[in-house]
Amino acid sequence: MRTRVKICGLTRAEDVNAAVAAGADAVGLVFYPPSSRYVSPENACGLRNLVPAMVSVVALFVNASNEDVQQVIDQVQPDILQFHGDESPDECEQYGRRYMKAFRVGAPGLDTPQAVLETCRRYRSASAWLFDSYSAGYGGSGKQFDLGLLEMVIATPESRPVVLAGGLNVETVGAAIAQVAPFAVDVSSGVEISGGVKCAGKIRAFMQAVALSR
Numbered sequence: 001m002r003t004r005v006k007i008c009g010l011t012r013a014e015d016v017n018a019a020v021a022a023g024a025d026a027v028g029l030v031f032y033p034p035s036s037r038y039v040s041p042e043n044a045c046g047l048r049n050l051v052p053a054m055v056s057v058v059a060l061f062v063n064a065s066n067e068d069v070q071q072v073i074d075q076v077q078p079d080i081l082q083f084h085g086d087e088s089p090d091e092c093e094q095y096g097r098r099y100m101k102a103f104r105v106g107a108p109g110l111d112t113p114q115a116v117l118e119t120c121r122r123y124r125s126a127s128a129w130l131f132d133s134y135s136a137g138y139g140g141s142g143k144q145f146d147l148g149l150l151e152m153v154i155a156t157p158e159s160r161p162v163v164l165a166g167g168l169n170v171e172t173v174g175a176a177i178a179q180v181a182p183f184a185v186d187v188s189s190g191v192e193i194s195g196g197v198k199c200a201g202k203i204r205a206f207m208q209a210v211a212l213s214r
């Protein structure tokens with residue numbers, strides 16, 4: 001099975017077009033105001049309209065209020081929600097939408113294979129489990145984590161589809177896919193010029209590296 005690709009943290013129309021043209025399966029919009037990749041719901045509607053059928057729009061939140069999440073659902077109509085903060089399973093489920101839960105691997109309490117698996121198990125209702133690096137901020141750090149921490153997640157038959165993120169780029173993604181065999185990979189910094197500004201050439205190179213890794 002081929003490895004799907006999500007390009008996250010898009011803020012510009014040309015970058016959405018570049019991701020779609022390169023064959024991305026999903027594009028991620030960040031609704032976390034402190035991020036350099038933040039997009040307002042109004043701007044997100046414009047970006048969303050550039051995305052054709054068969055490519056998913058993912059709306060990313062970090063500990064957002066119910067009102068803010070619902071506003072994005074109503075205005076932007078994302079295909080899937082991504083909760084990247086400390087949201088409980090109930091909080092993720094309350095919108096009746098498909099969702100991915102992101103885990104900040106390497107954080108205190110999430111720093112052994114057993115702890116990672118136990119935490120993930122609470123989110124059985126998720127459509128995917130996304131693994132990103134623990135960093136001072138909440139994500140999009142460009143740092144890789146110890147992929148060995150996923151060994152129990154990968155081995156369990158109860159696992160939800162694994163989305164691997166954190167420090168992936170054209171040079172690291174092949175080895176990461178070989179080690180984890182994820183359902184999908186997720187990249188932000190690795191295809192950027194600066195925060196929220198993507199590079200079409202880097203997106204194409206990343207897509208090619210993933211294709212060669214299958």
Ligand SMILES: O=C(O)c1ccccc1NCC(=O)[C@H](O)[C@H](O)COP(=O)(O)O
Nearest residue numbers: 008035139140142166167186187188189
């Ligand atoms: O991108 C952000 O600024 C961000 C802010 C808060 C929470 C999550 C955020 N991004 C998450 C992601 O974009 C993905 O997990 C990403 O692919 C991993 O980031 P990177 O290591 O930069 O590739």
